[in-house]
Amino acid sequence: MIVGITARAPGTDAPVEQRFARAPYFVFVDTETGKAESVENPLVNAVGGVGPRAVQMFSERGATAAITGQVGGNAARALKEGGIKVYAYRGTGSVADALADCTAGKLQPIPLL
Amino acid sequence: MKIAIASGKGGTGKTMVAANLGFTLALSREAALVDCDVEEPNLHLFFPAQALTAPVTTPVPEIDPDRCTLCGECGKFCRFGALSVLKDRVLVFPHLCHSCGGCTLVCPQGAVREVPRTIGRVACSSPIPRLTLVSGVLNEGEVQAPAVIRAAKALSKAHPLTIYDASPGTACPVIETIDGSDACILVTESTPFGLHDLRLAAEVAEKMGIPAGVVINRSDGRDEETLAFCRERGLPVLMTIPFSREIAAVQNRGGLICRDLPGWEERFMALFDGIAGVVA
Numbered sequence: 254m255i256v257g258i259t260a261r262a263p264g265t266d267a268p269v270e271q272r273f274a275r276a277p278y279f280v281f282v283d284t285e286t287g288k289a290e291s292v293e294n295p296l297v298n299a300v301g302g303v304g305p306r307a308v309q310m311f312s313e314r315g316a317t318a319a320i321t322g323q324v325g326g327n328a329a330r331a332l333k334e335g336g337i338k339v340y341a342y343r344g345t346g347s348v349a350d351a352l353a354d355c356t357a358g359k360l361q362p363i364p365l366l
Numbered sequence: 367m368k369i370a371i372a373s374g375k376g377g378t379g380k381t382m383v384a385a386n387l388g389f390t391l392a393l394s395r396e397a398a399l400v401d402c403d404v405e406e407p408n409l410h411l412f413f414p415a416q417a418l419t420a421p422v423t424t425p426v427p428e429i430d431p432d433r434c435t436l437c438g439e440c441g442k443f444c445r446f447g448a449l450s451v452l453k454d455r456v457l458v459f460p461h462l463c464h465s466c467g468g469c470t471l472v473c474p475q476g477a478v479r480e481v482p483r484t485i486g487r488v489a490c491s492s493p494i495p496r497l498t499l500v501s502g503v504l505n506e507g508e509v510q511a512p513a514v515i516r517a518a519k520a521l522s523k524a525h526p527l528t529i530y531d532a533s534p535g536t537a538c539p540v541i542e543t544i545d546g547s548d549a550c551i552l553v554t555e556s557t558p559f560g561l562h563d564l565r566l567a568a569e570v571a572e573k574m575g576i577p578a579g580v581v582i583n584r585s586d587g588r589d590e591e592t593l594a595f596c597r598e599r600g601l602p603v604l605m606t607i608p609f610s611r612e613i614a615a616v617q618n619r620g621g622l623i624c625r626d627l628p629g630w631e632e633r634f635m636a637l638f639d640g641i642a643g644v645v646a
Binding site for chain 1: 438441442444445446447448449450451452453455457459462
């Protein structure tokens with residue numbers, strides 16, 4: 254399974270970013286192989302409509318789960334329709350910490366409308 | 367002749383000037399008033415009448431799932447996020463679409479076609495003899511004000527004398543409203559904020575090559591800074607309306623000072639002559 258985590262910087266040591274589509278980086282981790290790919294988010298300073306575009310980036314990379322602080326309405330609809338589960342991480346830890354909490358079943362899913 | 371009424375700052379009295387100017391002109395000739403403040407139209411409050419309405423639509427994409435290969439090009443192209451290409455379908459967010467048509471152009475499969483979506487309406491009435499009122503109304507939550515403004519302006523296109531009441535600010539809706547006008551009346555008020563935004567509005571009119579004149583509303587008699595600005599920019603001050611409880615009272619009950627208070631019909635006629643002089 255590929256999990257996309259919103260982050261402030263590249264790499265699994267980066268702190269988790271609370272905002273979904275405006276996160277500076279997305280870190281995609283393949284939970285089977287442990288391989289991580291960091292993608293710079295071109296939408297950080299975009300004017301609007303960032304939610305659906307960010308979800309397309311998740312979909313393109315085959316992510317079926319996301320970890321972030323919160324998601325906006327448009328993003329929520331796209332995530333729901335795209336079958337991507339979203340888990341809420343409200344801590345101050347790293348991407349790796351959030352992923353560990355998620356696999357341990359400690360994170361609550363964010364209801365998508 | 368087409369006259370746009372703008373201000374920069376909100377609440378300076380654009381609609382008050384438009385309503386009184388329109389009423390005054392209609393006493394002697396055919397005139398059209400067009401409410402281009404489509405997010406909050408209020409000219410009709412001064413002219414209660416039965417109106418005919420027509421929907422305003424804008425094209426939005428529709429995906430043909432049989433042709434679509436989910437290549438993602440449309441979603442990558444759309445800077446407004448109106449398309450999200452997922453694993454098994456394309457999600458369309460019509461309210462985010464700005465109707466640029468780019469998705470239909472970039473789709474390599476010809477799978478995107480445009481379908482109309484209603485975003486507002488235009489209302490047309492004849493509240494008094496010789497006056498036509500057209501109001502543009504943008505539905506709540508919609509963003510494409512310019513499309514509704516275009517529709518409202520198109521309805522009044524054939525009129526020989528048209529007054530466009532713009533929205534506040536200097537953004538797209540204002541540009542759309544004053545575009546194609548012969549002259550612009552900039553309504554300001556005796557406050558620092560009024561002057562600040564007058565500067566912005568005057569700059570917009572100048573950039574668009576539209577000659578302008580100024581109306582100072584709610585004047586407290588100390589308009590030196592505004593007058594100095596107008597002198598410096600070569601903007602004629604066409605009318606000064608004093609800060610007066612009597613005027614406010616007429617305005618607050620939906621009245622027209624050119625009809626309800628002595629002397630104002632003549633002053634609004636002089637305003638028309640003044641702005642016509644700016645064009646010549």
